[in-house]
Amino acid sequence: MACVQVIIPCYNYGRYLHQCALSALSQTGVDVKVLIIDDKSSDNTPEICDKLSSEDARVSIIRHEVNRGHIATYNEGISLTTSDYLVLLSADDLLVPGALARAAGLMDHNPSVGLVYGNPISLYGSILPRPRQDDTGWTIWSGRDWVERMCLTGKNFIVNPEVMMRTSVQHRLKGYKSSLPHSADMELWLRAAAISDVGHLNGADQAYYRIHDASMQRTVHAGYLYDLKARRDAFRSALEDPVCELSNFETLLENANRALALTALRHVFSIVxxxxxxxxxxxxxxDFALDLYPEIRATRLWDRVQSALRAKPGPIPLSLSKLRTVMRKLDDRKQWRHWYRTGVY
Incomplete structure (x- = not known):
């Protein structure tokens, strides 16, 4: 039976911690161990930790005397892991029943795979949507093909809690980079895919990703341009990392830059x-788009944006506005359905 270490970093998320830990401890089909790292919380996290460790011997606790930040906390947990596989689960997220057995089963049968992910469920409020349980197998990607696809789209295919990694791969990569506070996870997944294959679990959902106002995505790391810049930094860092040994990294980076520039320009058009x-x-x-891809001035999208900016100010006819909104929503929905079904855009 595979051994899986679930690392739960926690900073002032005591209100979510108990449910999060139980979602890991209740997993079947694997040998589960839970390590909770309290990064000097000022809420009731210490009391929740004591309760969990007293009730279940599989729970270990580390309590920081000084707040070290999320990246240092993640890397501390990774460095202490000796299990076959590991999952980094934020204290405000949850695992779906059966998630660990499904992910471990894929890696047990595919030694070349270093990273496995599945479908996350966005969680709003306290009521858990019913997860899909229809396991329809898996897809194995050549890691470098997966990296190339990410570069061509400029998108991050993974949310976060739905990932399991092979511990040996994590140790080889030496964890997350502190220079990338917003996109260190995306950068790590790119590096993992550069040195190992990637598995996607089809059908069944794997985790709940909690959406709430106190999350880092909605406070210190908020904003569309901030996210684009963070993705740019993640691509640069991963593709140029010597451990990845990507001989075509310049082409990959050019593709990523072009995709991000076009994404920024599409956002401009939607704003106008x-x-x-x-x-x-x-x-x-x-400025962001031109810096990454100066040739963007020769694209049809650039011409559309310039025409929209030159247009006479005034309200857009309601029928046209509705049509454009509907078309954008349909396109977004199509892309989302493809991602949800395949794990890639």
Missing amino acids: DAGRAESEPLGELF
Whole structure:
């Protein structure tokens, strides 16, 4: 039976911690161990930790005397892991029943796979949506093909709690980079895929990703341009890392830069089209796109944006506005369905 270490970093998430830990401890089909690292919380996290460790011998606790931040906390847990596989589970997220056995089963049967992920469920509030349990097998990607696909789209295919990694791969990569506080996870997954294959679990859901106002994605790491810059930094860091030995890293980086630039320009068009040009940082978005991909001036999208900016100010006809909104939503939905079914865009 595979041994899986679940690392739960916690900073002032005591209100979620008990449910999070139980979602890991209740997993079947694997030997589960849980390590909770309290990064000097000021809420009731210490009391929750004591309760969990007293009730279940599989729970270990580390309590920091000084707050070290999330990246240092993640890496501490990774460095202490000796199990076959590991999962880094934020204290506000949850695992779906059967998630660890499904992921471990894939890696047991595919020694070349260093990273496995599945489908996350967005969790709003306290009521857990019913997860899909129809396991329809898995897809194995050549890691370098997966990296190439990420570069071509400029997107991050993974949310976070739905990932399991082979511990030996994590140790070889030496964990997360502190220079990338917002996109260290994306960068790590790119490096993992550069040195190992990637597995995607089809059908069944793997984890709940909690959406709430106190999350880092909505506080210190908020904003569309911030996210684009973080993705840019993740691609640069991973593709140029010597451990990845990517001989075509320049081409991959060019593809990623082009994809991110076009994404920024599409966002500009949506802002102008919605009549919000006066309240959004269009200049910064243009600078970002041109810096990454100067040739963007020769694209049809650039011409569309310039035409929209030159258009006479005034309200867009309601019928046209509705049509554009519907078309954007349909396109987004199509992309989302493809990602949810295959794990890639």
